Amino acid sequence: MAARLITNETDWATLAQEGMTAVVDPMVLRCGELFLKGSKQVDDPVAVWELLKTNISSIATFFDQLILREKIPVFNYSDTYDIHLNFEQHSPRSRL
16 A cells, blocks of 8 residues: 555545545554564563553454454554654653
8 A cells, every 4th residue: 555645634535535544643543563472472471461452452453453344544653753853851750
């Protein structure tokens, strides 16, 4: 599938016309990906299992999306942030 660039409101309509009517949280996609990989294909199976246990609804949502939708748009979420900024220096945690 070709990449789509969303630059204005009418671009969202193009996605809808192509059957992509849901925006799935990236955590849902990541949990689904980790679940499908299985414990033998991840660096830290214990940490992954803890993540999946606390996000079991994300796994359910992931499979719902696979069953109910023909296409799921995946967005480059870093495009929505000012990634050139040094967030470590500006986050509240860095001041602890």
